[in-house]
Amino acid sequence: MQYKFTRDRENYEMYASGGVIYAAPGHTAFPVRLANEVFRRCLAFRAAQGMTGPCTLYDPCCGGAYHLTTLAYFNWNSIARIIGSDIDEDAVALARRNLSLLHSAGLERRIEELAALHERFGKPSHAAALDNARILRQWLEQWSTQRRIETAVFRADATDRRSLKAGLAGVRPDVVFTDIPYGWRSNWSPDTLALEAGIDPVQALLDALLPELAPGAVVAVASNKTVKVQHTGYRRIEKFKAGKRQLVILALEPDETGNSARANPDSGR
Numbered sequence: 001m002q003y004k005f006t007r008d009r010e011n012y013e014m015y016a017s018g019g020v021i022y023a024a025p026g027h028t029a030f031p032v033r034l035a036n037e038v039f040r041r042c043l044a045f046r047a048a049q050g051m052t053g054p055c056t057l058y059d060p061c062c063g064g065a066y067h068l069t070t071l072a073y074f075n076w077n078s079i080a081r082i083i084g085s086d087i088d089e090d091a092v093a094l095a096r097r098n099l100s101l102l103h104s105a106g107l108e109r110r111i112e113e114l115a116a117l118h119e120r121f122g123k124p125s126h127a128a129a130l131d132n133a134r135i136l137r138q139w140l141e142q143w144s145t146q147r148r149i150e151t152a153v154f155r156a157d158a159t160d161r162r163s164l165k166a167g168l169a170g171v172r173p174d175v176v177f178t179d180i181p182y183g184w185r186s187n188w189s190p191d192t193l194a195l196e197a198g199i200d201p202v203q204a205l206l207d208a209l210l211p212e213l214a215p216g217a218v219v220a221v222a223s224n225k226t227v228k229v230q231h232t233g234y235r236r237i238e239k240f241k242a243g244k245r246q247l248v249i250l251a252l253e254p255d256e257t258g259n260s261a262r263a264n265p266d267s268g269r
């Protein structure tokens, strides 16, 4: 793939998982440059349709919200609200901590933690993370004078439409960007409703999202190359490969009145 919207390899060290951004064993971290590229392709598509305002960004399989957090740091002015959800309680707790780094109180807490670690162990990695956190604090102060990004995290099975509906509570995402479980270091949870029902989880996820999305919403799905990401309620606007990953970007199918399609509330589960 060719990167269209991200400059040649920037130094992403200050966003490393386990530095300022919290990490935990078993939680993966989506590559920063690729995340930016995909998100900016989504924004470019929206802009071409005349939708240019800051968006509500949602990830229904957010893990520790690593990529949501880095997307905010790189695209502050394009995002009004970030919502993450995951079926796993530990992931939800990690996502909360990471998204707290987009607010001054959370970043201040992280600076105190890193200062304490540095004082105790004197490791160069802690010193570097502390420096980076202080730089981010300066940037955050500047950005926040323009606008804050609202954040929310909840626990939900992404294949269960009632669970997504309850968690989103009427907030309509404009951009969904999700890195679904695809078997390298993460799998669909055994508690996934779609698996229990013998339904393809990707279909069930796209089904569950459909009635919740804002008009003109786009949905970007990262997966491995064998996963079929298609659904009759959406049209595919991009499909490309990046290393071992496949990226598919879908948009809501416009209906005959020119509005975005809405799922039949009685369809699916």
Ligand SMILES: C[S@@+](CC[C@H](N)C(=O)[O-])C[C@H]1O[C@@H](n2cnc3c(N)ncnc32)[C@H](O)[C@@H]1O
Pocket (backbone or CB within 6 Å): 028, 029, 030, 060, 061, 062, 063, 064, 065, 066, 067, 068, 085, 086, 087, 088, 091, 156, 157, 158, 159, 178, 179, 180, 181, 182, 186, 187, 188, 189, 191, 192, 193
């Ligand atoms: C590849 S990880 C996401 C990592 C994330 N993109 C990041 O950068 O931090 C996939 C996540 O999907 C979650 N997951 C598995 N089954 C799920 C389900 N049925 N509903 C919601 N999340 C699920 C896993 O708990 C895991 O956290």
